[in-house]
Amino acid sequence: MANNKAQDVTYENAAPFAQAWTEVRAGLRRDCGVRTFDHWLKPIRLGAFHAEDGLVEMVLPSPFMARWVESHFAERLTLAWRAVAPMVSGVMVLAEDAVEGVALYAAEPEPEALAVVPQPIPEPRTASSLDQRFTFDSFITGDANALAGSAARKMAESGPVMFNPLFIHGGTGQGKTHLLHAIGHAFEASQPGANIVYMSAEKFMVEFVSAMRAKDTLGFKAKLRSADLLMIDDVQFIAGKGSTQEEFLHTVNEVMASGKRLVISADRSPQALEGVDARILSRLAMGLVADVKPADHDLRLAILRRKAEAAGSVVPEEVVCFLARKIANNVRELEGAMNRVAAYATLTGRAIDLAFTQDVLGDLLQASQRKVTIDEIQKRVCDHFDIRQNDLVSARRARAIARPRQIAMYLAKRLTPRSLPEIGRKFGGRDHTTVIHAVRQIEKLRASDTEIDGDVRALIRTLEG
Numbered sequence: 020m021a022n023n024k025a026q027d028v029t030y031e032n033a034a035p036f037a038q039a040w041t042e043v044r045a046g047l048r049r050d051c052g053v054r055t056f057d058h059w060l061k062p063i064r065l066g067a068f069h070a071e072d073g074l075v076e077m078v079l080p081s082p083f084m085a086r087w088v089e090s091h092f093a094e095r096l097t098l099a100w101r102a103v104a105p106m107v108s109g110v111m112v113l114a115e116d117a118v119e120g121v122a123l124y125a126a127e128p129e130p131e132a133l134a135v136v137p138q139p140i141p142e143p144r145t146a147s148s149l150d151q152r153f154t155f156d157s158f159i160t161g162d163a164n165a166l167a168g169s170a171a172r173k174m175a176e177s178g179p180v181m182f183n184p185l186f187i188h189g190g191t192g193q194g195k196t197h198l199l200h201a202i203g204h205a206f207e208a209s210q211p212g213a214n215i216v217y218m219s220a221e222k223f224m225v226e227f228v229s230a231m232r233a234k235d236t237l238g239f240k241a242k243l244r245s246a247d248l249l250m251i252d253d254v255q256f257i258a259g260k261g262s263t264q265e266e267f268l269h270t271v272n273e274v275m276a277s278g279k280r281l282v283i284s285a286d287r288s289p290q291a292l293e294g295v296d297a298r299i300l301s302r303l304a305m306g307l308v309a310d311v312k313p314a315d316h317d318l319r320l321a322i323l324r325r326k327a328e329a330a331g332s333v334v335p336e337e338v339v340c341f342l343a344r345k346i347a348n349n350v351r352e353l354e355g356a357m358n359r360v361a362a363y364a365t366l367t368g369r370a371i372d373l374a375f376t377q378d379v380l381g382d383l384l385q386a387s388q389r390k391v392t393i394d395e396i397q398k399r400v401c402d403h404f405d406i407r408q409n410d411l412v413s414a415r416r417a418r419a420i421a422r423p424r425q426i427a428m429y430l431a432k433r434l435t436p437r438s439l440p441e442i443g444r445k446f447g448g449r450d451h452t453t454v455i456h457a458v459r460q461i462e463k464l465r466a467s468d469t470e471i472d473g474d475v476r477a478l479i480r481t482l483e484g
């Protein structure tokens with residue numbers, strides 16, 4: 020499958036991205052500051068867009084600059100791109116001489132010329148990619164995560180492992196990444212000198228595709244296959260990404276065959292990972308599959324108490340209970356809320372109490388009241404139009420199915436934070452352009468057709484409860 024790659028690369032199609040690129044650059048210049056921008060980011064040129072993997076090439080004049088930008092700015096570039104072009108899933112940073120015959124698009128000139136100022140060099144990153152905060156000590160266990168927590172501890176012990184791989188799955192912000200990092204730290208302690216590789220599946224893909232473009236995949240393969248403990252986070256990301264999956268499968272096979280440890284996380288179980296090769300899924304399900312459920316009230320309380328203590332904040336029990344009751348979606352939001360309250364208290368010199376907390380978190384509390392999912396939208400739309408959910412995600416084009424499908428896509432865009440490609444995937448693996456078309460179509464129809472507008476309003480009312 021790897022040699023299909025050339026077909027995925029459409030050099031011409033970077034042109035429509037030129038406008039987005041101009042916006043990305045403007046945003047980066049604002050966010051990173053003029054000096055950093057001028058020194059590191061201004062020389063970047065837009066290369067090809069890889070439609071299959073949603074990767075956009077960022078091309079630098081020299082290998083040194085490419086390496087530097089890759090290690091210091093790749094995440095920021097990705098976020099900036101996603102903010103203006105949802106079909107972009109990540110960036111590939113390349114040196115110009117690694118890109119043969121690529122049509123490069125220069126962004127528009129900067130709005131104003133700026134004086135050249137001596138450049139501060141960004142701090143190099145630490146050697147380990149493990150977050151020091153994410154350890155077993157700081158991970159609170161409860162009913163929701165007991166199995167995953169103890170399996171993770173076992174995976175980090177020295178001696179033979181009882182299962183391999185360990186597959187941890189659960190919803191967003193429930194502590195999967197935290198557990199992976201904790202395994203890494205504990206493994207480092209139990210086996211000093213061991214080679215530990217932690218990588219998000221997104222980074223796996225970006226590094227692999229970059230290595231392919233640079234015709235140098237050996238280094239990439241060697242790095243992963245020499246790991247004593249390999250951890251790949253958020254593996255759902257490789258769904259539908261052909262050549263990346265092929266490489267991932269080889270990596271998994273080699274790591275397992277050489278008796279090295281493999282830990283994987285995903286937002287759903289292996290059986291539910293649509294768009295991932297069955298050979299990969301069967302290997303991932305071979306060891307222990309443990310889920311992390313949403314933290315229940317008691318666990319949320321315990322986590323909050325610990326986080327407040329770690330931050331050195333005095334948070335009254337009344338506030339802890341209030342937050343645990345009100346912010347039930349995920350631990351990340353809970354932690355974010357607590358941090359925000361603590362930060363405001365420090366900045367304003369006020370003590371944390373209930374009134375202060377409600378004041379500071381006003382918008383967040385409202386937003387967390389109700390979260391609509393695409394599944395729910397599909398069910399409601401099917402009930403409303405009396406069609407089957409299978410039809411909604413099928414290829415059928417009959418008006419009686421196609422219109423409700425467009426309405427469901429429109430609602431998914433309006434009521435959930437999901438990106439266009441994600442919505443497309445949820446509707447039978449459709450392209451993001453189909454979703455855009457549906458959204459525009461329904462917007463137009465709502466303005467001209469009172470019946471459709473009435474249907475949409477009724478659905479929004481039921482979904483938002």
Ligand SMILES: Nc1ncnc2c1ncn2[C@@H]1O[C@H](COP(=O)(O)OP(=O)(O)OP(=O)(O)O)[C@@H](O)[C@H]1O
Nearest residue numbers: 157158159190191192193194195196197322350351
């Ligand atoms: N049981 C827990 N104990 C302590 N902290 C937790 C726990 N669960 C989650 N957290 C904290 O919540 C935040 C989000 O967790 P994490 O990033 O691990 O979530 P995730 O499941 O990997 O989410 P995603 O799927 O979106 O990547 C982190 O700061 C983490 O420390």
